[in-house]
Amino acid sequence: MLTHRSRTLAIAGTISGCGLLFAACTTDGSGDANNSDPTAAVVATTTQVGSIAEQITQCAGGETQILMSAGDDPHQFEASSAQIADMVTADLVLINGLGLEASMQRSIENAESDGAEVFEVAPQLDPLPLGDDHDHEHDHGESEESHDHAGHEHDHGEDEESHEHGSYDSHVWLDVARMADGAELVGERIAETSGDDTYVSCGADVAESLRETDAEIExxxxxxxxxxxxxxxxxxxxxxxxxxxxxxxxxxxxxxxxxxxxxxxxxxxxxxxxxxxxxxxxxxxxxxxxxxxxxxxxxxxxxxxxxxxxxxxxxxxxxxxxxxxxxxxxxxxxxxxxx
The missing domain is CATH 3.40.50.1980 (Nitrogenase molybdenum iron protein domain)
Structure with a gap:
């Protein structure tokens, strides 16, 4: 069983719809947050992806283990043997991807070959090329309306294959609007893995929190x-x-x-x-x-x-x-x- 690193979430300070978020956590089905057995066990590599995943799993009655800590450099972090074992036994492993976790890439590949299901978040979020001047517009204002999350019309599989590691900027978390899209994708992916659709609604709620944060930053x-x-x-x-x-x-x-x-x-x-x-x-x-x-x-x-x-x-x-x-x-x- 995963060793879960509990963290008290400060969602109330960052969203106005906190009541709605936690209303989804107390539904009657398999996603009941009061259930002592987690509906999904997730491992996340970075603290940024892990924080988002933790909010989603706490909402839906699952658990998230975050491998890196606040003092770790994601470019140079190396996973322990115990952490690799946790990746193998988890329902889903979330990584930033695009070569960010360079020093643990072999560990990720070994865990995947041993049966771990790995989901790379950054390749799904319209990554920017390395060395680009970043003048182009990424229209997040339309993304919330145009993404048919209920119909799963993301077509991210092609993106993931075409985005070569090392040729795209991996630091996608510094755009909160992109990470809001990522929260919805993470919720959907955990739902697919666990069979519990509560994660879809929880992912959408966390995404809304992130879009409010993005607006504050703007x-x-x-x-x-x-x-x-x-x-x-x-x-x-x-x-x-x-x-x-x-x-x-x-x-x-x-x-x-x-x-x-x-x-x-x-x-x-x-x-x-x-x-x-x-x-x-x-x-x-x-x-x-x-x-x-x-x-x-x-x-x-x-x-x-x-x-x-x-x-x-x-x-x-x-x-x-x-x-x-x-x-x-x-x-x-x-x-x-x-x-």
């Missing part, structure tokens, strides 16, 4: 005039694409954290900051990049360093313990630093 960041950021690595393409942010420079290119910039690269970034400035230097709270601090000291400009919840959400009990809370924290922290 309001917060919309008060700024296209702020220009220099980031620790190429992780913020979705954030820029969705919320009108400009990425002026990146310390570690390529979308992963396992690299080092050359002295020439750092000199070029310093010159860029001296000549053009930036509104903020951004790094991850969980895995702070020392090069960001070095750039702040080297440049002639007075540029704030902002630590955001990028690689993981916050610890249980913190002000960023859910995915919604973490993304709202990011928006507020950035707005406060820039303004």
């Amino acid at each position: 309001d917060i960041l919309g008060e700024m005039d296209s702020p220009r950021l220099v980031t620790d690595h190429a992780a913020y393409g979705y954030f820029a694409d969705r919320y009108g942010i400009e990425i002026s420079g990146v310390v570690i290119p390529g979308g992963s954290t396992d690299g080092e910039p050359s002295s020439q690269d750092l000199a070029s970034l310093t010159s860029l900051l001296d000549d053009e400035g930036a509104d903020a230097l951004v790094t991850s709270k969980a895995n702070t990049n020392r090069m960001i601090s070095a750039l702040a000291q080297e440049t002639e400009q007075d540029i704030p360093v902002v630590e955001l919840y990028e690689s993981a959400i916050g610890e249980p009990g913190s002000d960023a313990e859910t995915y919604q809370d973490a993304m709202l924290y990011n928006a507020n922290a950035l707005a406060e630093a820039v303004n």
Whole structure:
């Protein structure tokens, strides 16, 4: 049986329809949340996907185990043998995908070969190419109306096959609207695996929570005039694409954290900051990049360093313990630093 890491959800602070969400949890059928036996046991790799899955399974009477913790770098995290065994025995394993979990890819493949059912979330969410300038529009406003979730007309199978790992940006969670679509897909997939349609309605409720969070973030960041950021690595393409942010420079290119910039690269970034400035230097709270601090000291400009919840959400009990809370924290922290 899975070792479930319980977490008190702070959904009430992030959605206005909390009563509706938990009304779905107390239905009479196999999805009864009061049932002592979970209707589905889910394992999720990252804290962001795990937070969303946990809200869905708690609503529907299941359980979610999250492999990574708030201090883990998803690019470099390696699963333990016990965690691999949990993936094999779970009803469903949720991974971000698109090469994010690079250091545990072999473990995922081994678990899958031993019978684990694995669902990659990011390839289903219209991923952006690595290195793209992200100028194109992703019309989330229409997605809620145009996606026929009841009819399962997603046609994601073709997308999953065509999105080669490594050629697309894996940091999809930095666009909350995309993750709202993901919540619906996760609910549907758990329902298919468990045979319990309660997960479909719970996924839809969590998706609505996420769309409300997305609207809040748009309001917060919309008060700024296209702020220009220099980031620790190429992780913020979705954030820029969705919320009108400009990425002026990146310390570690390529979308992963396992690299080092050359002295020439750092000199070029310093010159860029001296000549053009930036509104903020951004790094991850969980895995702070020392090069960001070095750039702040080297440049002639007075540029704030902002630590955001990028690689993981916050610890249980913190002000960023859910995915919604973490993304709202990011928006507020950035707005406060820039303004």
